[in-house]
Amino acid sequence: MAVAKSKGEGIYQLTLISSPPPHIHAAISVDRIVHMTIASLLPGVIWLLYLFGWQALRVMVLAVGAAILTEMAVMKLRGKENTVYDGTAVVTGLILAFTLPPTAPSWIVVLGAVIAIALGKQVFGGTGCNPFNPAIVGRVFLGVAFPTQLNVWIGPHSSETIASPLELWVAGEALPDYGEILAGTAGSFMGEFAFVALLLGGLILILRGYVDWRVPVGLFGAVAVFMACLGQDPLWHLLTGGVVLGAFYLAGDPVTNPITPWGRLVFGIGVGLCFGIIRYYGQDPDALFFAILLMNGLVPLLNRFLRSRRRGAAA
Amino acid sequence: MRDALKLVLTLGLVTAISGGVLGLFYNYTMPIVEARQMTDMIEKGFKGVLPEAHTFRSVENGQGEKPEGVTEIYEGLDQGGQRIGIAFETAAQGFEGPIVMAVGVDPGTETVVGIKIMSHTETPGMGARIEEESFTNQFQHKSLADPFMVGSDIDGITAATISSKAVAGTVGEKSRQVLNYLGYDVETPVIQEPVEPEPVEEPAETEEPLTIDMVLEELLPQAQEFTQLGEGQAGMPGDVTVIYEAFDDQGQRTGLAFETIAQGYGGDITMAVGIDVASETLAGIKILSHSETQGLGSRIEEPDFLEQFRGKSLSDPFAIGEDVDGITAATISSEAVAGTVGTKARQVLDYVSH
Amino acid sequence: MQKYLDDIVRGLFRENPTFRMLIGMCPPLAVTTSAVSGLIMGLATTAVLICSSTLISVLKSLIPKQVRIPVFIVIIATFVTMIDLILAALVPDVHKVLGLFVPLIVVNCLILGRAEAFASRMPVSRSITDALGMGLGFTWALTFIGCIRELLGAGTLFGATIMGESFVNWQIMQLPPGAFFTMGLIVFTLNLIGNHRARNVQKAARKQIQVVGKEG
Structure with missing residues (x-):
C-alpha cells in the first residue's frame, strides 16, 4: 500500500497495488487466455469470411501481420526479449480487424495495427501494462484521422454500398429488424455483422473465467436502461453499434479492467452510459470505441475508490 | 520601512516605464493595423462579395441603431458613382469562436450577392469547411425572403452543423438588418422551425426544377x-x-x-x-x-x-x-x-x- | 569565445527546451499545425527571450531580490505586447494564425526560467548567447513538429504541396492529439538515440578499463 501512495501512481498502479485475494488472473497464464480468445474469435472470423470473402481476409491478415511485425520491431528496439510468441499481438490485430469495415484501404489497416501495438501497448511497457485496450487506440486513431475512409459500408455478398443501421436510425428510415441483424445482413464495421458468432465466443470466455461477467452485464444493462429511458428500443441498440464486440473483447479485456469486482461492474456500466450518450446525442459511428477509451482512462480512479478496504471486508 | 518603500518605488517605476513605452508603441502601430485591416477587408472580402463594384465607400449613417454585430458597412459604387450594392462585415458565433465574414447584398433585388469567410477558429476538417466554395457558393444570388436555414434551403456541412447553421442564420439576419438600417424595407420571412424530434428532411434540389x-x-x-x-x-x-x-x-x-x-x-x-x-x-x-x-x-x-x-x-x-x-x-x-x-x-x- | 558557442549549442541540442527539458510546452502543442506558424511562433518567442534576458541581465544589480519575479514578468509582458503589436502591424496574416498564443508567450516558463536561472546571475553577453541558443532551440523544435504535422495532416510543407494526389490527409495530425503523438514520438526517438550513445560511451570506457587492467 505504501508503494501505491508514492509518486509512481498512475499507469503502474496495476502492478503495484496489492489487493485482497482472490486474485482472478493468478491461476491462468497469459498463453491460455490468448489461445482461448483466439479460439473464441474463430466462429466470427469464419462467418465474416463467408459474408465478405477475400476482402475480410485481407483486412484480418494485414492487421494481424502488421501487429506481429510491429511487436517484433519494437521489442528489438527496446532491447527486450521477444514476446511475440505469447500471441497477444495476434489478438490485438484480429480484434482491430473486427472494428474496421471490410473495405478499409490496406494501408489504413496496417497503420492502425502499427499504432495499436506501438502507441497503444509498447509505449506503456508491453503486454499487461497498457492502460488502454491497444486495438481501441488503433481504431480511435484511424477513426479520427480518416473518417471518410472508414465510414463506407459494403453489404455482405456484394459490392454495393449500404446504409449502416446507425445512419438509417439517424435519417429516420425504416430500420433493419432483429432478424436481419442476427443474420448479419445489416451493420457497419465487421464486428457488427457477426453478432451471433461474437456472442457465442464471448460466452465461452465468460464461462472459462477469462472475462469477468460483470463487465458485459454492466455494459448491456446500462445501454438497455439508458435507451429505454429515452424511449428507444433497447434491444435494437444492443444488437447494433458493435456492443457485443465491445462488451466481451474490448471492454472485457482483463488487462484494462479495474482490479476489484465492484470496480469492473461500475466500469461496465460506465462504458454503457458513455456509449449511450455518444451514440444517442452525437450519432457517432465510433461511439463504442470512444466510450471504452474514456472508461479505460478512468480505471486508476475506479481502483482507488472501489478498493476493498481490508481482507475479509465486503467487496 | 525604507526597504518597503524601495520595493514599491522600484515596481512602480518599472510598470510606469513599461506602460509609457507600450502606450507610445500602441499609438504608432494601431493606425497601421487599422488601415491594413480595412484594405484587407475591402481587397480580400468586399471585392469578392460584390465583384461588380468599382470603388467602395464607407457608410456611416442609417436609420436607428446600427445592427448589432455588424462592424463595417460599405457601399459598392460603379464607375459612374452609382450605388450597386452594400458590403458589410459581421461575425457569426461558431462552434469554437467568432466566424468573421464579408457579405455583399443587392438592395434592388433584395438578394445576397455573395459571402466570404474572413477568419474563424473552427476545427480543421470539420467546422473549418465553411470556407469551402461548395458551401459559400450556395449564398450567391440568394433571395433575402428565403429562411436561410440549414436543412431547409441551405445544405449544411456534415459533422459541422453548428458552424454551418451559424453562418447561414447570421448572413440572412444581418443582411436584412443592414438593408433596413439603410432605409430599404426588407421583410423577415416567417421561419418554420423543423419539428423535433422528426429528422430534418433534405430539401428538394434548389436548382431550376425540371419539367x-x-x-x-x-x-x-x-x-x-x-x-x-x-x-x-x-x-x-x-x-x-x-x-x-x-x-x-x-x-x-x-x-x-x-x-x-x-x-x-x-x-x-x-x-x-x-x-x-x-x-x-x-x-x-x-x-x-x-x-x-x-x-x-x-x-x-x-x-x-x-x-x-x-x-x-x-x-x-x-x-x-x-x-x-x-x-x-x-x-x-x-x-x-x-x-x-x-x-x-x-x-x-x-x-x-x- | 568557446563559452559563447557552448551557450548556443547547448540550447539547440543538449538542453533543448522543448525536446530535452520539456519546458514551455504550450506553444509546441498548440500552434504547430503548420511549419510556418511553428517557425513564426519560435522566432517571436526568441525575440522576446533575447530582449528580456538582455534587459534583465543589465538591470540585475538594480532589482531588489524580493520583487525580482514581478519585475521580470512586467519586463517580459512589455516585450511580448510590443512583439504582438509589431506582428499585427507588419504580418497580419501570421498574427491571425497565431492569435491568442502570442500574448501567452508571457507565461511561457522558458522565458521566466531563463531570466531567473541565467540572465539574473550571468553577464549581459552570456545572457544574450544563452537566450539566442534557447530561442533557436525552441524555434527549430516548433518548426520540426510543425513540419511533421503539416506534412501528414495536410500533405504540404511550408504551404507547398509535397504529397501526391492520392495522399489522404491524416486529419488527426491537425487536431490536438496529433501534437501529442508527434511530440511524444520525437522525444522517444531522441531519447533512444541518447541512450544508445550513452551505452556506446560506457562500452568504450569499459573496454578501456579492461585494456588498462590487462596491461597493468
Whole structure:
C-alpha cells in the first residue's frame, strides 16, 4: 500500500497495488487466455469470411501481420526479449480487424495495427501494462484521422454500398429488424455483422473465467436502461453499434479492467452510459470505441475508490 | 520601512516605464493595423462579395441603431458613382469562436450577392469547411425572403452543423438588418422551425426544377413531334398532370409521355414516364423532382434503378422484389416509384385510347 | 569565445527546451499545425527571450531580490505586447494564425526560467548567447513538429504541396492529439538515440578499463 501512495501512481498502479485475494488472473497464464480468445474469435472470423470473402481476409491478415511485425520491431528496439510468441499481438490485430469495415484501404489497416501495438501497448511497457485496450487506440486513431475512409459500408455478398443501421436510425428510415441483424445482413464495421458468432465466443470466455461477467452485464444493462429511458428500443441498440464486440473483447479485456469486482461492474456500466450518450446525442459511428477509451482512462480512479478496504471486508 | 518603500518605488517605476513605452508603441502601430485591416477587408472580402463594384465607400449613417454585430458597412459604387450594392462585415458565433465574414447584398433585388469567410477558429476538417466554395457558393444570388436555414434551403456541412447553421442564420439576419438600417424595407420571412424530434428532411434540389418538356426527347428519342393533350382536362387519371402524344415523321402516333406524382418517404416524387404505344412497354422514366433523404431515398435518381424500367411490359406487376430491384434502405421510395409508374402508365394508355 | 558557442549549442541540442527539458510546452502543442506558424511562433518567442534576458541581465544589480519575479514578468509582458503589436502591424496574416498564443508567450516558463536561472546571475553577453541558443532551440523544435504535422495532416510543407494526389490527409495530425503523438514520438526517438550513445560511451570506457587492467 505504501508503494501505491508514492509518486509512481498512475499507469503502474496495476502492478503495484496489492489487493485482497482472490486474485482472478493468478491461476491462468497469459498463453491460455490468448489461445482461448483466439479460439473464441474463430466462429466470427469464419462467418465474416463467408459474408465478405477475400476482402475480410485481407483486412484480418494485414492487421494481424502488421501487429506481429510491429511487436517484433519494437521489442528489438527496446532491447527486450521477444514476446511475440505469447500471441497477444495476434489478438490485438484480429480484434482491430473486427472494428474496421471490410473495405478499409490496406494501408489504413496496417497503420492502425502499427499504432495499436506501438502507441497503444509498447509505449506503456508491453503486454499487461497498457492502460488502454491497444486495438481501441488503433481504431480511435484511424477513426479520427480518416473518417471518410472508414465510414463506407459494403453489404455482405456484394459490392454495393449500404446504409449502416446507425445512419438509417439517424435519417429516420425504416430500420433493419432483429432478424436481419442476427443474420448479419445489416451493420457497419465487421464486428457488427457477426453478432451471433461474437456472442457465442464471448460466452465461452465468460464461462472459462477469462472475462469477468460483470463487465458485459454492466455494459448491456446500462445501454438497455439508458435507451429505454429515452424511449428507444433497447434491444435494437444492443444488437447494433458493435456492443457485443465491445462488451466481451474490448471492454472485457482483463488487462484494462479495474482490479476489484465492484470496480469492473461500475466500469461496465460506465462504458454503457458513455456509449449511450455518444451514440444517442452525437450519432457517432465510433461511439463504442470512444466510450471504452474514456472508461479505460478512468480505471486508476475506479481502483482507488472501489478498493476493498481490508481482507475479509465486503467487496 | 525604507526597504518597503524601495520595493514599491522600484515596481512602480518599472510598470510606469513599461506602460509609457507600450502606450507610445500602441499609438504608432494601431493606425497601421487599422488601415491594413480595412484594405484587407475591402481587397480580400468586399471585392469578392460584390465583384461588380468599382470603388467602395464607407457608410456611416442609417436609420436607428446600427445592427448589432455588424462592424463595417460599405457601399459598392460603379464607375459612374452609382450605388450597386452594400458590403458589410459581421461575425457569426461558431462552434469554437467568432466566424468573421464579408457579405455583399443587392438592395434592388433584395438578394445576397455573395459571402466570404474572413477568419474563424473552427476545427480543421470539420467546422473549418465553411470556407469551402461548395458551401459559400450556395449564398450567391440568394433571395433575402428565403429562411436561410440549414436543412431547409441551405445544405449544411456534415459533422459541422453548428458552424454551418451559424453562418447561414447570421448572413440572412444581418443582411436584412443592414438593408433596413439603410432605409430599404426588407421583410423577415416567417421561419418554420423543423419539428423535433422528426429528422430534418433534405430539401428538394434548389436548382431550376425540371419539367416534362425538358426531358421529352430523352424519354422518346425516336419521336419527331410532340403535342400536348391538355392540362387538367376532365377524365384524366388522378395525379397525372400533363400528357404528351409523340408522332413519328409520318404523323403516326408512336408514343405517349406523361408527368405524374408518387408519394415518397419525404414527400412527392414528380416523374416523367414515356410509353411505347405499339408494344405497350415503357420507353423510359425520369425523376423530375423529389424530397427524399440524401444518400438513401434520393438514390431513386440513379440510372441503375431507373434503367430497369426501360422496355418493361405494362402487364408486369411492377413490384419491388419481384420484377423490380429496390434500393437498399430506401424501400418506401423505390416501391412508390415502381408502383406508381405501373399503375399510371396503364391508366394513361387506357385514357388516351378511349 | 568557446563559452559563447557552448551557450548556443547547448540550447539547440543538449538542453533543448522543448525536446530535452520539456519546458514551455504550450506553444509546441498548440500552434504547430503548420511549419510556418511553428517557425513564426519560435522566432517571436526568441525575440522576446533575447530582449528580456538582455534587459534583465543589465538591470540585475538594480532589482531588489524580493520583487525580482514581478519585475521580470512586467519586463517580459512589455516585450511580448510590443512583439504582438509589431506582428499585427507588419504580418497580419501570421498574427491571425497565431492569435491568442502570442500574448501567452508571457507565461511561457522558458522565458521566466531563463531570466531567473541565467540572465539574473550571468553577464549581459552570456545572457544574450544563452537566450539566442534557447530561442533557436525552441524555434527549430516548433518548426520540426510543425513540419511533421503539416506534412501528414495536410500533405504540404511550408504551404507547398509535397504529397501526391492520392495522399489522404491524416486529419488527426491537425487536431490536438496529433501534437501529442508527434511530440511524444520525437522525444522517444531522441531519447533512444541518447541512450544508445550513452551505452556506446560506457562500452568504450569499459573496454578501456579492461585494456588498462590487462596491461597493468
